[in-house]
Amino acid sequence: MARLSPDAPPPDISTIGELKASGYTVRSVKSEMRANLMAKLQSGEDIFPGIIGYDRTVIPQIQNAILGKHDIILLGLRGQAKSRIIRMLPSLLDDYIPVLEGTPLNENPFAPITKQGRDLVDEHGDDAPIAWMPRSDRYGEKLATPDTTIADLIGDIDPIKAANRRLTYADEEVIHFGIIPRTNRGLFAINELPDLQPRIQVGLLNIMEEQDIQIRGFNVRFPMDVMMVFSANPEDYTSRGNLITPLKDRIDSQIITHYPRTIDVGIEITEKEAWQDRATESDGLAVDVRVPHYFREIIEQVAFEARESEYIDQKSGVSVRVTRAALEDLISAAERRALINQETETTVRIGDLMHIEPAITGKVELVYEGEQEGAQNVALTLIGRSVRTIFTQYFPDPSDKESGRPAYREVLSWFSKGNAIDLEQDLSFTDYAQRLDQVEGLKSLVDTHTSPGSPSETASMMEFVLEALHQNSLIGKEFDDGSQSYNDIMGSVLGNFGPPDDSDFDDEDDPFDRYR
Structure with missing residues (x-):
């Protein structure tokens, strides 16, 4: 038979x-x-x-x-x-x-x-x-x-x-x-x-x-x-x-068995596992949330950083469920903001990354050093390291004083004059973009090195630059409930030196070493 x-x-x-x-x-x-x-x-x-x-x-x-x-x-x-x-x-x-x-x-x-x-x-x-x-x-x-x-x-x-x-x-x-x-x-x-x-x-x-x-x-x-x-x-x-x-x-x-060995494989797994198509369960209130590719890379890099972190028990592992939950939280943060502002579409922002913290803290086991730091601080550290790593795939490396840092001259100069920018979590796109446009040289820097597909992606990429400069200790950042502020890292101390001019960048001693 x-x-x-x-x-x-x-x-x-x-x-x-x-x-x-x-x-x-x-x-x-x-x-x-x-x-x-x-x-x-x-x-x-x-x-x-x-x-x-x-x-x-x-x-x-x-x-x-x-x-x-x-x-x-x-x-x-x-x-x-x-x-x-x-x-x-x-x-x-x-x-x-x-x-x-x-x-x-x-x-x-x-x-x-x-x-x-x-x-x-x-x-x-x-x-x-x-x-x-x-x-x-x-x-x-x-x-x-x-x-x-x-x-x-x-x-x-x-x-x-x-x-x-x-x-x-x-x-x-x-x-x-x-x-x-x-x-x-x-x-x-x-x-x-x-x-x-x-x-x-x-x-x-x-x-x-x-x-x-x-x-x-x-x-x-x-x-x-x-x-x-x-x-x-x-x-x-x-x-x-x-x-x-x-x-x-x-x-x-x-x-x-093993964890994903490359970022691309991790992204593919997360794409398959995460709940992203939410329009079918929105009762007519669907929001089109766009997630630029570099955000997916940052989320996967968080898992890679965690699997090498001195704060995390490596014998317990870091599940791929971390990246799935993190992407869902990221989309939810953008979705919530759009609903509050009665917007039908939005693009994920760097500030939304603070909302993936719950996806990390509940899924990793900390060693003693991690417990001393605190779960939330460990999560923010992993996110910061990931932003810094992925950023250099799109922009010059700010940590390279010779070939990378001069690209940020105008932006850093604007902050050294005592300027600051506040980016509340629930800002509408119009207010968000207007505040970022105040930073001299920021938009031209983004246009020079990337090709965003829309004004909202441009604005999100502009914030990406600010966060990367902070992660490289070149500008300061302060947190408050629901908002974050980027400012001059040295404040009045640097004010005594006066704003740098172009000749500063020709000298062997880079004045922005003061940001270290």
């Missing part, structure tokens, strides 16, 4: 006799997944759609493990798509398989393993009924918790069943099977494996090696056909829990 096509209904076969006549042969789960993977690889089908950044690392290793009929553990820090990958593996199962109807363990009609199944075949022979089980019912999953028991996973004697059916404890029918045997002929996943108590992990040894289970009190082994997949965090391997050596030895392939 040929295998079913992806969208085909189950065959019109309802008895063991009809199944035999069709020529159907039963394959093990791992053989089935291997064969289906081979067919998908030959056809060029995308086996893990939506999984980004693993094309040359994790995905080939998973495919190799399946081709080798291996049980697998995915080892990686939080937010590395481990659970999502595991939940995609059932797509490699057949669309339907025949099971003996009325039995508890999805039994092979040709080789029943329980007393109920054997009795059914003995009584009805080739007329024994079968059902067709879809792949969606062949996946089981359990989050490992310290209170998980052997009865939960493997099974135990059910005294209530024995009493109700007047059975002795010697009768196999008093057994209550756990979640793993009920996933027989399927795929079973355990997330956060080290959280299982060691004595519970011992109960998995037979399944992994001998492919059977034994329920206490019965001298009977039930052969299992199940592929086991696990996930774990490296920190849990050594700190929160332990993975016993015999179990680790029985897991054929340990595959290490």
Whole structure:
């Protein structure tokens, strides 16, 4: 009997006799997944759609493990798509398989393993009924918790069943099977494996090696056909829990996941995960929020900075959920401002970045130094470092006194005269642009080095310049509730020197060293 096509209904076969006549042969789960993977690889089908950044690392290793009929553990820090990958593996199962109807363990009609199944075949022979089980019912999953028991996973004697059916404890029918045997002929996943108590992990040894289970009190082994997949965090391997050596030895392939390795890959993941198209749920109050590309780069850079920060516990990791939540908060800040000003469109501003702080503080674990700094200060530090890093991809580097800083001569001169600019969070676009236009040389600097697509993007880029100059300690910045002010970093002290003129930039000693 040929295998079913992806969208085909189950065959019109309802008895063991009809199944035999069709020529159907039963394959093990791992053989089935291997064969289906081979067919998908030959056809060029995308086996893990939506999984980004693993094309040359994790995905080939998973495919190799399946081709080798291996049980697998995915080892990686939080937010590395481990659970999502595991939940995609059932797509490699057949669309339907025949099971003996009325039995508890999805039994092979040709080789029943329980007393109920054997009795059914003995009584009805080739007329024994079968059902067709879809792949969606062949996946089981359990989050490992310290209170998980052997009865939960493997099974135990059910005294209530024995009493109700007047059975002795010697009768196999008093057994209550756990979640793993009920996933027989399927795929079973355990997330956060080290959280299982060691004595519970011992109960998995037979399944992994001998492919059977034994329920206490019965001298009977039930052969299992199940592929086991696990996930774990490296920190849990050594700190929160332990993975016993015999179990680790029985897991054929340990595959290490990782965070995005480039900004572009991170942006692609965040674009896919973040909720950005909000018009469908706005009840007619939709605001068109534009997010220039450099904001997406800044948000991804925040995650990269966090993964190297001395304030953050690197063993806990920095999830990609940080960037998803940060982008959503950024868009929400701009959306809120537009609604307050009755605007139908707006562009994200640098000042909106202060509103991504909640997306950072709730998702990182601080070390002692970070606790001393405070979560909010750490978040602002990460944002500032990211702005400084991304800025140099669009403008001359202000930290380079020879080739970079002279580009900002006119802007810095304006601030050195004692001028300041206040940018409240809820300013309308008109007021926002007017205040930025006061800074001499700022707009011409933006026009020289970039090509904004609209006046609002120009204004946002102008603020980008001011923030970068602040992050390079060339102008000052003060925060107040809902507003920020850029000013001369040295105030009246620099006023004593007078405003610089062009000749200052020709001298070996740069007068703007005073800003340091």
